[in-house]
Amino acid sequence: MSKKMTLHLRVWRQPNARTPGAFVTYTVKDVSPDMSLLELLDVLNEQLIKQGELPVEFDSDCREGICGTCGFLVNGVAHGPKRGRTACQQYVRDFKDGETVTLEPFRAKAFPVIKDLVVDRSAFDRIIAAGGYISVNTGSAPDANSIPIPKDIAEQAFDAAACIGCGACVAACPNASASLFVSAKIAHLALLPQGQPERIRRVLRMVEQMDREGFGDCSNHGECEAVCPKSISIKTIALMRREYLRALWSR
Amino acid sequence: MAVAMKLDSKAPGGPLESKWTRHKNQLKLVSPTNKRKYTILVVGTGLAGASAAASLAELGYNVKAFCIQDSPRRAHSIAAQGGINAAKNYKNDGDSVWRLFYDTIKGGDYRAREANVYRLAELSVNIIDQCVAQGVPFAREYGGLLDTRSFGGALVERTFYARGQTGQQLLLGAYSAMMRQVDAGRVALYPRREMLDLVVINGQARGIVCRNLITGELEPYVGDAVVLCTGGYGNAYFLATYAKNSNATAIWRCHKRGALFANPCFTQIHPTCIPVTGDYQSKLTLMSESLRNDGRVWVPKKKGDTRPPNEIPEDERDYFLERKYPSYGNLAPRDIASRAVKAVCDEGRGVGASGRAVYLDFSDTIREKGIDYIKEQYGNLFEMYQHITGEDPYKVPMRIYPAIHYTMGGLWVDYNLMSTIPGLFVLGEANFSDHGANRLGASALMQGLADGYFIIPYTIGDYFANTTLPKVTTDHSAFKDSLAEVHQWLTKLLSIQGEKTVLELHRELGMILWDYVGMARNAQGLQTAIEKIRKLREEFWNNLRIPGDANMLNKNLEMAGRVADFMELGELMAIDALHREESCGAHFREEYQTPDGEALRNDERFCYVAAWEYTGDISKPELHTEPLQFEFVTPTVRSYK
Numbered sequence: 102m103s104k105k106m107t108l109h110l111r112v113w114r115q116p117n118a119r120t121p122g123a124f125v126t127y128t129v130k131d132v133s134p135d136m137s138l139l140e141l142l143d144v145l146n147e148q149l150i151k152q153g154e155l156p157v158e159f160d161s162d163c164r165e166g167i168c169g170t171c172g173f174l175v176n177g178v179a180h181g182p183k184r185g186r187t188a189c190q191q192y193v194r195d196f197k198d199g200e201t202v203t204l205e206p207f208r209a210k211a212f213p214v215i216k217d218l219v220v221d222r223s224a225f226d227r228i229i230a231a232g233g234y235i236s237v238n239t240g241s242a243p244d245a246n247s248i249p250i251p252k253d254i255a256e257q258a259f260d261a262a263a264c265i266g267c268g269a270c271v272a273a274c275p276n277a278s279a280s281l282f283v284s285a286k287i288a289h290l291a292l293l294p295q296g297q298p299e300r301i302r303r304v305l306r307m308v309e310q311m312d313r314e315g316f317g318d319c320s321n322h323g324e325c326e327a328v329c330p331k332s333i334s335i336k337t338i339a340l341m342r343r344e345y346l347r348a349l350w351s352r
Numbered sequence: 353m354a355v356a357m358k359l360d361s362k363a364p365g366g367p368l369e370s371k372w373t374r375h376k377n378q379l380k381l382v383s384p385t386n387k388r389k390y391t392i393l394v395v396g397t398g399l400a401g402a403s404a405a406a407s408l409a410e411l412g413y414n415v416k417a418f419c420i421q422d423s424p425r426r427a428h429s430i431a432a433q434g435g436i437n438a439a440k441n442y443k444n445d446g447d448s449v450w451r452l453f454y455d456t457i458k459g460g461d462y463r464a465r466e467a468n469v470y471r472l473a474e475l476s477v478n479i480i481d482q483c484v485a486q487g488v489p490f491a492r493e494y495g496g497l498l499d500t501r502s503f504g505g506a507l508v509e510r511t512f513y514a515r516g517q518t519g520q521q522l523l524l525g526a527y528s529a530m531m532r533q534v535d536a537g538r539v540a541l542y543p544r545r546e547m548l549d550l551v552v553i554n555g556q557a558r559g560i561v562c563r564n565l566i567t568g569e570l571e572p573y574v575g576d577a578v579v580l581c582t583g584g585y586g587n588a589y590f591l592a593t594y595a596k597n598s599n600a601t602a603i604w605r606c607h608k609r610g611a612l613f614a615n616p617c618f619t620q621i622h623p624t625c626i627p628v629t630g631d632y633q634s635k636l637t638l639m640s641e642s643l644r645n646d647g648r649v650w651v652p653k654k655k656g657d658t659r660p661p662n663e664i665p666e667d668e669r670d671y672f673l674e675r676k677y678p679s680y681g682n683l684a685p686r687d688i689a690s691r692a693v694k695a696v697c698d699e700g701r702g703v704g705a706s707g708r709a710v711y712l713d714f715s716d717t718i719r720e721k722g723i724d725y726i727k728e729q730y731g732n733l734f735e736m737y738q739h740i741t742g743e744d745p746y747k748v749p750m751r752i753y754p755a756i757h758y759t760m761g762g763l764w765v766d767y768n769l770m771s772t773i774p775g776l777f778v779l780g781e782a783n784f785s786d787h788g789a790n791r792l793g794a795s796a797l798m799q800g801l802a803d804g805y806f807i808i809p810y811t812i813g814d815y816f817a818n819t820t821l822p823k824v825t826t827d828h829s830a831f832k833d834s835l836a837e838v839h840q841w842l843t844k845l846l847s848i849q850g851e852k853t854v855l856e857l858h859r860e861l862g863m864i865l866w867d868y869v870g871m872a873r874n875a876q877g878l879q880t881a882i883e884k885i886r887k888l889r890e891e892f893w894n895n896l897r898i899p900g901d902a903n904m905l906n907k908n909l910e911m912a913g914r915v916a917d918f919m920e921l922g923e924l925m926a927i928d929a930l931h932r933e934e935s936c937g938a939h940f941r942e943e944y945q946t947p948d949g950e951a952l953r954n955d956e957r958f959c960y961v962a963a964w965e966y967t968g969d970i971s972k973p974e975l976h977t978e979p980l981q982f983e984f985v986t987p988t989v990r991s992y993k
């Protein structure tokens with residue numbers, strides 16, 4: 102049995118979007134190092150409820166790093182100390198016994214805080230609605246093997262398609278830019294033969310929507326790539342730029 | 353006792369191969385201009401819901417789509433790892449629609465409708481075409497064509513996959529198709545909403561009541577039909593491979609409004625999950641079944657052997673799946689493999705600290721095919737295992753144990769996917785499905801998408817064309833009543849102010865279900881379960897403590913509502929398991945087994961779908977049966993030896 106640990110959690114508490122928030126520090130004692138960070142929050146919340154206090158609200162669903170629901174800043178880093186992972190995949194063993202861990206919501210104008218660690222990321226859905234798709238009605242598809250796609254191209258498209266839409270890239274960016282998220286979708290579809298017909302329209306509309314949502318510009322800091330739990334490469338942003346220029350030229 | 357009531361499956365007669373085509377030709381159509389006049393409420397945006405919402409909107413219907421998550425893209429379907437079946441026979445290894453049909457019927461231990469299953473196999477090929485056209489990046493071979501692999505319960509390679517993220521990529525495909533319709537103004541999205549009631553007017557499903565999860569407001573929505581795509585109820589067991597928000601509330605409230613609940617005791621245990629490590633654990637993580645293609649399952653031959661795995665010599669290992677099921681080996685179906693794992697652990701040969709685990713060992717494959725092969729096939733799964741356990745599966749064998757993973761039971765639907773409430777359709781895992789008593793791997797994604805893309809667009813039109821739907825608004829008294837009832841119910845939950853949290857009570861329920869309504873069941877245990885659940889339910893309603901109030905984001909309140917429903921559904925699961933005095937598929941009654949421990953079906957008495965009606969008293973549901981006829985295959989003993 103591994104040794105139990107004690108952690109102090111300095112958590113952002115904010116009752117709703119209209120009321121200002123503040124940090125409150127709590128202590129959770131005797132926890133197993135094998136516990137996940139979200140399970141640690143579960144334990145804290147059980148304590149709070151028993152004491153008649155309001156639990157810390159945070160979003161989570163799959164708790165295995167695939168749905169993109171969880172996400173907040175852990176000691177200032179989106180998702181936490183272990184890179185290439187989501188918040189739900191951080192474990193107590195990744196912290197030091199007795200450490201004070203600061204948890205706060207993703208900070209970005211386009212991601213307003215809803216409560217505590219919960220933010221509104223619906224801007225991402227609106228960007229996808231602005232062209233992040235291939236227009237093919239149900240029933241009209243040709244046989245799946247009628248268009249061969251070279252394996253390496255398919256793999257590259259997959260690397261971009263692996264984005265889980267968690268928003269960590271935005272939270273990590275000093276400009277709160279959504280470029281990594283948007284470029285991942287653009288790269289995924291631009292690399293595939295099926296994505297060609299709408300290539301121009303797609304990049305123009307998605308980029309326009311991104312700007313409209315109030316995300317900042319990309320100035321190549323690369324913080325986004327560093328926190329991305331799916332290791333989406335910043336090269337997709339370069340690809341998006343090329344796509345955008347190309348689209349402007351051909352308009 | 354089985355009561356004779358006519359449950360009309362509406363399954364068409366005639367030759368198996370042309371049933372669906374003939375049925376489609378007979379379905380009535382709605383004209384394009386008239387489609388615009390109909391509003392369809394689609395609840396849930398997983399594979400079933402997103403594909404249905406997109407396809408219905410493409411046809412011209414007005415669609416409102418609801419989900420619990422902040423974005424439809426995050427539905428539980430996103431977590432599916434292994435793959436999706438389709439009878440494409442690209443591998444030329446003898447696959448066909450018939451064979452997929454046959455494997456599915458047999459895999460379900462002859463407790464599914466032949467007509468439905470054949471249709472599912474038939475539509476499987478269209479699904480792959482549709483998804484590829486949407487840009488789903490399935491695995492490919494060097495020639496650029498699609499790759500496939502084998503999966504549990506099949507001897508052909510018919511499973512299409514996208515790394516270990518098949519569900520994610522399929523869902524993103526369906527989600528993007530739906531978002532295109534949002535763009536076109538045909539789908540209105542309602543995320544962070546939880547459906548808490550179904551509104552039935554003149555016997556027809558005409559609306560829902562949702563709670564806005566941010567503001568806490570109760571919101572009524574009116575429609576001409578309700579399409580429920582709310583997923584399975586495995587979280588009743590608390591520890592499961594489901595996403596935390598998966599729940600039974602939508603189907604349970606519909607059940608209480610009159611929809612029959614079919615085969616609730618058919619719940620699937622998946623053999624390869626990461627074992628439980630501590631009592632703080634919030635969920636279990638699946639290790640995809642595809643791993644069994646290259647991993648070998650074993651335990652030490654000796655009881656209580658605590659040597660590290662690499663110090664146990666080859667001849668002191670028991671590769672029990674290969675030994676017991678030589679023709680399927682490590683690819684034996686889930687129910688069979690899970691029970692075999694339980695059996696060796698019960699014998700005291702389990703490994704790990706708790707003794708409730710077996711090894712899944714890749715060292716032979718690593719030696720034969722190299723580490724790069726494993727990385728390419730399973731890289732992300734290995735990584736996930738390492739994140740969770742802190743152990744490196746490239747070096748030490750994985751430890752795995754069965755966990756609740758899928759529910760075959762669900763709301764009863766006819767061939768048109770309509771429940772016993774007219775206008776209430778149920779798709780995906782939420783219905784009682786085409787998987788009988790056991791689902792084969794990679795078949796849930798297939799079913800959800802077949803339902804959403806290719807079945808509901810046809811059958812809902814027929815319903816509209818044949819039905820008079822009086823104009824109603826949310827001012828109708830049925831909406832007011834429902835709103836008042838839901839409000840009262842929430843107030844009641846909040847007013848208890850006892851000592852125990854939702855999490856504590858949910859865990860207790862989960863333990864009862866896992867112990868007595870889990871992998872192996874018997875009459876005495878099931879009776880105990882029923883008593884214990886009743887007691888626990890009483891405690892729940894007297895000793896629950898929910899913080900905060902209903903007018904705020906309050907996840908404890910959301911959970912409490914879901915657990916309240918699990919407390920009732922749990923009892924129905926036990927009642928159903930008790931009444932089914934046979935073993936079939938995942939439902940294993942210890943009293944009914946062959947001398948070598950395999951499931952013993954009783955076709956004379958139980959070759960039917962058990963559909964339960966809510967009578968107003970949770971403990972006294974009424975049983976209706978839909979007899980299953982096998983015209984094209986003959987139910988035999990399901991052997992994988």
Ligand SMILES: Cc1cc2nc3c(=O)[nH]c(=O)nc-3n(C[C@H](O)[C@H](O)[C@H](O)COP(=O)(O)OP(=O)(O)OC[C@H]3O[C@@H](n4cnc5c(N)ncnc54)[C@H](O)[C@@H]3O)c2cc1C
Binds near residue numbers: 433548757779
């Ligand atoms: C870890 C894991 C791996 C799997 N791997 C595979 C695989 O490889 N192959 C395979 O075929 N199957 C697999 N399955 C099974 C398969 O993923 C599911 O059966 C399937 O995705 C269910 O899809 P669905 O659309 O029916 O429901 P879900 O995806 O569960 O979606 C339910 C939707 O309903 C919404 N909802 C629920 N209740 C309410 C409510 N009250 N109000 C409003 N909205 C509500 C949710 O928000 C969500 O949008 C796997 C399952 C798990 C757990």
Ligand code: FES
Binds near residue numbers: 160163165168189190
């Ligand atoms: S909860 Fe799904 S990624 Fe963390």
